[in-house]
Amino acid sequence: MSARPLDRLAGDFGESWKLTFPCTRAEAEAIDVDFSALAMLEPPPVLMTTEEVVDDAERWRLDAYFDSKPDKATIAAIRALVPSAAASTAKAERVPDADWVTLSQSGLEPVSAGRFFVHTAEYAGAIPPDVRAFAIPAGLAFGTGHHETTTGCLTMLDAMKRRGARVDNLIDLGTGTGLLAFAALHLWPRAYATATDIDSIAIDVTIENAEANGIALGQRQGRVALSVADGTDDALVQRRAPYDLVIANILAGPLVEMAGDIAGISAPGGQLVLAGLLKTQAEGVARAYRRQGFRLAERLDLGDWAILRLRMRR
Structure with missing residues (x-):
């Protein structure tokens, strides 16, 4: 498993909420190219893409971290980033007292x-x-x-x-x-x-x-x-x-x-x-x-x- 946080991230969160959607590698790369799709969210979420199966372009995952519980419109905006997850259900998961920066970097190799x-x-x-x-x-x-x-x-x-x-x-x-x-x-x-x-x-x-x-x-x-x-x-x-x-x-x-x-x-x-x-x-x-x-x-x-x-x- 390899992780790649997108290079534009938000500020430090005392506690976080997380959304997870399956995605493909192509979708993960497209998110990195056009972050403007989330410009209406303030603050913007932290996005992290993970290759769940090595060398399988269809088995990636998108995690989105927030500083408060995302509403339905926000969940829909994140789902829209990865069209292959259109039929997927998502439930916001609370990550109490988590330092998401440390979490997102823990899998990064130099x-x-x-x-x-x-x-x-x-x-x-x-x-x-x-x-x-x-x-x-x-x-x-x-x-x-x-x-x-x-x-x-x-x-x-x-x-x-x-x-x-x-x-x-x-x-x-x-x-x-x-x-x-x-x-x-x-x-x-x-x-x-x-x-x-x-x-x-x-x-x-x-x-x-x-x-x-x-x-x-x-x-x-x-x-x-x-x-x-x-x-x-x-x-x-x-x-x-x-x-x-x-x-x-x-x-x-x-x-x-x-x-x-x-x-x-x-x-x-x-x-x-x-x-x-x-x-x-x-x-x-x-x-x-x-x-x-x-x-x-x-x-x-x-x-x-x-x-x-x-x-x-x-």
């Missing part, structure tokens, strides 16, 4: 990607030698390292460094937990680094994670400058441009919409690492960036997901 080792705070095992370890809790923001898109970005960045890529000024758009910005700064420690997110909670989480992992914050070289920003439309982002590395682990739709804006802050010869897109969406995203003067330099497929590295033509 992630190894290149020279990086990402683990949760609850991990009590040994950290391998010669790696840069990051403790990233599955909490309030996207990007714990346990999804293929984040793992793929880490792998791609590590490969760039091994091939001798030079980066002096980098930005992580939609940073989530800060993990990718931290990893990039570890690879290029003398670079200027910027990390932004449209969600102020994500920036708060990034500050906490930076402190926990010994990452210096600020606007000088070797530090990560933070900003709550909607894409590239931000004074700090514009002032620090152009960037020779842009990382954007978002979703395919926003990546296409932002192609012109990202081109506008990219240095000639600069590189992009784009993720959050399914393999079926990769060509459409690459096409949008070719129109802005980029060429596809590398593609990495992990599961149903694609990670693209593009380079701005000089």
